Amino acid sequence: MAQKQEDWAAIARNPKFIEIHKRKTAFLFGWWIFSTVYYFLLPIGAGAAPGFFSIKVFGSINIGYLFALSQFFVSWAIAIYYASWANRVSDRLTNELIDELKLR
Amino acid sequence: MRLHSWDHLLIVAVTALCLMFPGSVLADASILETQTITLASLAGTSSPPSAIPSPSKGSLPILTIVRPITIAMFLIFIGVTLMVVYWAARRTKTSADFYVAGASITGAQNGWALAGDYMSAASFLGIAGLISLYGYDGFLYSVGWLVAYVTLLLIVAEPCRNSGRYTIGDILSFRSFPIPVRAMAAVSTVTVSTFYLIAQMVGAGKLMELLLGVPFRISIILVGSIMIIYVVFGGMIATTWVQIIKAFLIMTGGLALSILVAAHAGFSPLQFFADISNNSGIKDWVQFTLLNHPVAQQGIDYGQRFLEPGLFLKNPLDQVSLGMALVFGTAGMPHILMRFFTVPTAKEARKSVIVAMFVIGSFYLLTTLLGFGAAIHVGPQTIFATDPGGNLATLLLAQALGNQIAPIVGDTLLAFLCSVAFATILAVVSGLVLAASAAIAHDVYVSLIKKGHASQKQQIIAARVTSFAVGAAAIVVGMAAENQNVAQLVALAFAVAASGNLPVVILSLFWRKFNTAGIVAGLVIGTAVCLVLVLVSPNMHYPKQDADEAFKVIKGLELKESDGTTLTPKEQAILSKARTDYEKHKDGLSLIGLDKPLFPLKNPGIVSIPLGFLAAIMVAFAFPSGGEEQRYDQLHVQQLTGVRVRSVWD
Numbered sequence: 001m002a003q004k005q006e007d008w009a010a011i012a013r014n015p016k017f018i019e020i021h022k023r024k025t026a027f028l029f030g031w032w033i034f035s036t037v038y039y040f041l042l043p044i045g046a047g048a049a050p051g052f053f054s055i056k057v058f059g060s061i062n063i064g065y066l067f068a069l070s071q072f073f074v075s076w077a078i079a080i081y082y083a084s085w086a087n088r089v090s091d092r093l094t095n096e097l098i099d100e101l102k103l104r
Numbered sequence: 105m106r107l108h109s110w111d112h113l114l115i116v117a118v119t120a121l122c123l124m125f126p127g128s129v130l131a132d133a134s135i136l137e138t139q140t141i142t143l144a145s146l147a148g149t150s151s152p153p154s155a156i157p158s159p160s161k162g163s164l165p166i167l168t169i170v171r172p173i174t175i176a177m178f179l180i181f182i183g184v185t186l187m188v189v190y191w192a193a194r195r196t197k198t199s200a201d202f203y204v205a206g207a208s209i210t211g212a213q214n215g216w217a218l219a220g221d222y223m224s225a226a227s228f229l230g231i232a233g234l235i236s237l238y239g240y241d242g243f244l245y246s247v248g249w250l251v252a253y254v255t256l257l258l259i260v261a262e263p264c265r266n267s268g269r270y271t272i273g274d275i276l277s278f279r280s281f282p283i284p285v286r287a288m289a290a291v292s293t294v295t296v297s298t299f300y301l302i303a304q305m306v307g308a309g310k311l312m313e314l315l316l317g318v319p320f321r322i323s324i325i326l327v328g329s330i331m332i333i334y335v336v337f338g339g340m341i342a343t344t345w346v347q348i349i350k351a352f353l354i355m356t357g358g359l360a361l362s363i364l365v366a367a368h369a370g371f372s373p374l375q376f377f378a379d380i381s382n383n384s385g386i387k388d389w390v391q392f393t394l395l396n397h398p399v400a401q402q403g404i405d406y407g408q409r410f411l412e413p414g415l416f417l418k419n420p421l422d423q424v425s426l427g428m429a430l431v432f433g434t435a436g437m438p439h440i441l442m443r444f445f446t447v448p449t450a451k452e453a454r455k456s457v458i459v460a461m462f463v464i465g466s467f468y469l470l471t472t473l474l475g476f477g478a479a480i481h482v483g484p485q486t487i488f489a490t491d492p493g494g495n496l497a498t499l500l501l502a503q504a505l506g507n508q509i510a511p512i513v514g515d516t517l518l519a520f521l522c523s524v525a526f527a528t529i530l531a532v533v534s535g536l537v538l539a540a541s542a543a544i545a546h547d548v549y550v551s552l553i554k555k556g557h558a559s560q561k562q563q564i565i566a567a568r569v570t571s572f573a574v575g576a577a578a579i580v581v582g583m584a585a586e587n588q589n590v591a592q593l594v595a596l597a598f599a600v601a602a603s604g605n606l607p608v609v610i611l612s613l614f615w616r617k618f619n620t621a622g623i624v625a626g627l628v629i630g631t632a633v634c635l636v637l638v639l640v641s642p643n644m645h646y647p648k649q650d651a652d653e654a655f656k657v658i659k660g661l662e663l664k665e666s667d668g669t670t671l672t673p674k675e676q677a678i679l680s681k682a683r684t685d686y687e688k689h690k691d692g693l694s695l696i697g698l699d700k701p702l703f704p705l706k707n708p709g710i711v712s713i714p715l716g717f718l719a720a721i722m723v724a725f726a727f728p729s730g731g732e733e734q735r736y737d738q739l740h741v742q743q744l745t746g747v748r749v750r751s752v753w754d
Contacts, residue, residue: 008737008738008741009737012737012740012741017744020744021744024744025614029258029259032255032258035251036431039247039251039427040424040427042244042247043244043427044424046241046244046414046417046420047423048420050412050414053413056408059377059378060374060380060411061374061377062411065240065411068240069469071247075250075251075465076461076462078257079253079254079257079462083455083458086454094744094745094746098745
């Protein structure tokens, strides 16, 4: 167990902590919902609109193939965007809070 | 550690196996007729449509595996990994070393290890096989396996790193009452891990039997013994490096073969897709076999049809349900979550998911090339005739393209890919054994029985004993399950992880009012609903449906007979077989006594995941706990910021 008990309730009321909590929750759950909805459009679309998926775009390559392929790039893009956002915003705020409260 | 003697024993065992099964050509008709492995179906998809005839005898294509090269590669892999185990065993001094490699793995290393932990033989062989037989639907199926990682990245990885030590039980009992919570978490972890483990072991046994002709039981003992050596002696350090090596091998193999495939299309995507839609073998396959159109219908381009949805995945609702189990279940898998405890900080945990996403995503994109490449260069008919599950598509492709360069290239490539499949299985099962043993030794023995007062020596002995026991049990159950359909076990493992584990993990981390009652209710109800729905789902065997099929055949032939037509000997044989089948099955009931499925979907996720969340939330509201709400402050601060993670535990 911890050698020194922190006053966790006080930290949880710290304005900086509340800011970290709000910004992280909005970012993470927002992008998670986006990614999930975007993914489920694929099986739902394949079942509901096979004709649309079959429209050819380049040669034999059709919309369905490009849509499935885009899932990979969308997932990767979210990952890279989150990494850069976390470095710029949440990690910076967290370090500021830790320094302010001398928690290290 | 007496690893040297183990090393010798193993080499003797493998050499003995080589001597017992001489000859270099494996695949004769009799083996292929009886051995139908469906690794992709292990991942929860359905079996091939009934329109497809069973493989015809006689003209079977032969997968020529040169056993000496393959065994040599197996031995190199085993030798290298045993050296890793020896090195790891000397570094494993505390229980933290054993379970989480002392939290000293870097983000990049852990990313590769996660990929190695996650990509099973079903991914490596099964998905390429699905694409080679059913085209677009196989590709669509692979997408969910990557998208699942977005949930891990955004919701689960960092908070888990910040609030747990070795197991899911650590996270869940952070602020709740440890006795019921750890006990339930351990039951759930062991359930999920063993379901998945048994499916992997049976798949491994069938694969080794098919590739090398090693009998099923000996294959399982061999794979199981090596797995036990890795985990018992090397713990998480050895498991991590086996997974990293495996991920590197699987990417190398996939990339090499993909380059050969792409070269045939002049590295042009347009040419590649034109090759698919203009291929006469694929056209015939789609028209006659998949769609069963004896006469070509106006307006259908059967080659292009291979690139469109609906050839394999017939029920969109089942697909959505499977997608939910993947997207929520991956983030509730104990062996995946455990990997986040091996890195020192949340930032490294984040980095590891991102690295894993690039490795896994690239691999599935290469798989597309391999699957369609196999359809072009080998042909779906040949792939299906060799194995109706399509699992040998990648290997047949390697042989076909390698032999075009030189026979030795084909043989070597094939041998390399076989050993990759072997490495793949070992890396996955080792991670599963470690997760199950951590739940028993850490949650039940150290935390509940010893109340946390166990010495380092006792802890590490407990960890090794439980790892051995879990591994040995997996060997015994795997051997017993030889003739069982293990496909529903994987679907079930993901569904239980998604409906039982994930809701309570998320609610514990993010909801102040969540409490012990909610955790227990969520785990029990989420798991129970999955089990019940799978038991009444189409995954089970319903004899009366077989009887109905047989009845139709009997009626049809009797009608023909009553018209005065004399039945051919073949038809008479069919009639008498149908009569026996009908008699055998007409009063039969499924395992739990049903005529027909009560629940229409193979994947319970769409019902069980919302119910898991609902049960956890309602029961938490019904039994509020002020103390647990107060203790949420500490969990909340720690999971978000990572402060004092070490001091809390040490």
